[in-house]
Amino acid sequence: MSSLTAAKGKLHINRENAFGYLLLIPSIIIFAVFTFWPFIYTIYLSFFEWNMISPTKEFVGLKNYTEVLSDPKTYRILGNTFLYIILLLIINCVIPYIFAFVIDLVLRKYKNFYKGALFLPAFISLVVGSILFTWILNPVSGPVAILFNWFGLEIPNWTKAEGWIIVVLSLITSWKVFGYNFILLYASINGISREIIEAARMDNVSLVRIFFQIILPMSSATGIYVFIITIVQSLQYVFTPVKVISQGGPDYASSNLIYHAYHEAFVVYRTGHSAAISIVTMALFLLLLFLEFRYVERGVYYEN
Amino acid sequence: MKRWLQIALFIILISFLAACNSEAAGNESNEDGKTVIEYWHVNAETQGGQTVTELVEEFNAQSDTVEVVAKYNPDMYKGLMQNMQAEAAAGNSPAVVQIGWAFMDYFSGNFEYTPPQNVIDEHFPDDATFLEDHFLPNVMDLAKNSDGEQVGVPYSLSTPVLYINKDILREAGLDTDGPQTWEEVKEFSEVIKEETGNYGLYFQEPADNWATQALLESNGASFIKDGQAAFASEEGIEAYQFLTDMIVEDETALHIGWDQGVQSFIDGSVAMAYTTIAQRSNIQDNAQFDVAAVESPAWEGKEVKLPAGGAMLAITAQEEEEQKAAWEFMSYLYSVEAMAEWTKGTGYVPPRHDVSEAENGLNTYLEENEMMTPAINQMDGVVPWASFPGNAGLQAEQMLLDLREQLLEGSISPEEGLKTTQDEINALLP
């Protein structure tokens, strides 16, 4: 008898579960065909030396990996990758957080104007942004250089200067994505119950404390989303300005792991090498994602 | 939800309609029974794109058997190569493609192609001597790979020229005919910087080593000797030292990306620009000063050697019918009239030797566009673009680019850099 109900209970759960799987099927099919299968194929390719079209693939074992891991360029590019991430996290996650907080709770006038104006560049593509800023920031002939000249200043030769190039490319990427991240965070902060905030204000709690003790925890679910999406932006979105403006140069100073994988695969056609870079990149970020799940997600505030 | 669903359904419907009427290219033949072939090119609207469209339209109108579909590939020959890779991996290929010289060995080593003469011999006995009759041997040699095989037919030819801003030269009290030698370029630049405060020279820095090859080989160095990299000779080091000195020591030459460099020449911030003749119409149309183009400078007492830029046309069609169609199209493109149109639209030098003088060719055009003359005059000194052999060829090219960045930053001496890079490249090459 008891075994029957148990079986029934199980059956019920199974039918439920079946529906759960069903809901996942569309996503899984698309991902399986267009992402997982290519990914598995890439793992396979990373053990070969090949250029994608030659009829013979040469099995080289772990050679691609040892080459990638022993190449000083890889570490340089890895460093750049994290530099991009840090810069973009500051510009596109921390600053919009503060801006959103200030617009919502500190300012009383022009709020709508600010919101609209900050969002405007989000509609422009990064290719356009890249050619536009190449022109505007031309260190000799661009309008900014000319204005600076009037004050006896010079702008650095950023396309050819290590360090500067990453900063400028990050700024160009930020110019486009800032507004989107900002609007999300604003909406989230704006949705926080006014009573709690008002109560805190009545108690003369400082704005800084309101920010850290009320706003930050209560908007943390969106915060995490913006955090993740900023990392995506600094990995994948930075690609466009790198490709259009610097092609990873000068001497790899502006390349990141994604661009480097592209460069190896589609400029010098070392498919196996590129595959190994992609796999290493993936592994690295999966590890970070895992840590995020373990330690950060726990602290996220959900209403239930 | 219902509204969402309605919207979704509506969108799906219209998109199916859109999908239905988008033409499927790549069919072997269309409803008129014409053979449909694809022609892949790199010509953006600023680089003869309009001419490509016109030539293809005119060809399609006059041909009863062939219909050409032109596909534009962004990002120059590199971008076209990328698309070719994908297409080849999928087992397809266009019929006629433009292959940049730097990709010659990579292309011939990895892609299926048919030498044009083979197609001609098989299907067009009347054209048997077409290539021989109309092309100079040294020009045809440009389209031979390192094994000496004729891969394609030269189509777009360019050489680097020195554009000069005569107003600045005049202001600096210099000869407005411009410098004749590299030594003079350096002297001119110093005077220009002193007298006018402008930069003297911009030496083009694209993602290839074309202009650098011109500089080094004119000084007597050679990029490749017997299939090995050989640029780190005394002459090679001297030439590179010259360029780095101007940028790093004298600061009379501008070290900047290609687009920005040309922008700075056009707005009058730089007195001289060493770049391709393909930039002529851009510079001529937009510069608002007394501008001229002069022949590539020589090194004192030495002979100028200029690598040909541009591309050849290769036949990648796999089936006989398409190969036949490919040559029919190519022979149209190589007619005197079409060649003349091509030169006018792109600023490239015609590869056929008889186009410049022909009445229906470029005769009057050249008289009106003096800036083309130096490029045509210096065609005698043209040598093939160094294309490193084997699969690592493109990687070798890349290593030279990396080296250029290091040298022009001044982070390494030319002697040390060139020697190390040469050894590294030779270790890679077969």
Place this chain on the structure above:
Amino acid sequence: MKINRRVENVWHLIFIITILIMILPVIYAIGMSFKPLHDAYNNVLNIIPIHATLENYITLFDTLPIFRITWNTFIVATVATIFKLITAFLAAYAFVYFSFKGKEILYFLLIGTIFIPFTVTMIPNYLIISNLGMLDNVWGVILPQLADAVGIFLIRQSMKNIPLSLIEVARLDNMSHGRIMKDIVLPLVRPAITSVGIWFFISTWNEFVWPVLILKTTENFTLPLALQMFISSEGGTNFTVAMAVSVITMIIPLILYLSFQKYIIGTFTSSGIK
């Protein structure tokens, strides 16, 4: 608590400077699109053209079937966005309200795809599209983009905010999953759907690396490819026409946004995304 006037003014100043930095390039681009090219080269400081001209737009309409191209872009962006939202909504629902074997791993795998470099998927996807005979067809561009991990991530987060008791009560009332989705969950996650939808639309609208590979004839181009036709390293970039393409590319999402702005802002502020 009173907010210090001075603090407020400092912030106004900061905002105005930021906005100038962000808006001036946009105005510059628009101004450029009405300038002759030689004017753009020689008078870089004039944001507003002195000799305004429609020349660039005329060139553009003469050389390319720009209406057709805009329509293609619209189709790609709209269809991809809607499908991404539908698949993500369903998947998020499964992840939040069902417990089944391998759920965590599956979720982890799906979210992990965010970090896959697109170089990995480009060629294999091209082969698939080619085998399906979808080259040079907007559907070939759309097909691999019907699902997206970022959407699953955000919508799932938003769903986790809905009190579970609400769903449990509905289940006890024998409400079907379809109706729960439609009547309870969907209205509550609308802000998340809207915000991630905007993200999808803008990114697919501006995408160029993948369409360059798939689309061949100008009739089938999308706007970012049209832009590529005026950029050339060797022949020089026609900057002013390129800016005219950019203005057209920017204007449609902007109009869409402005016409739905009330709805979008309304969605955000009525419940907020958390």
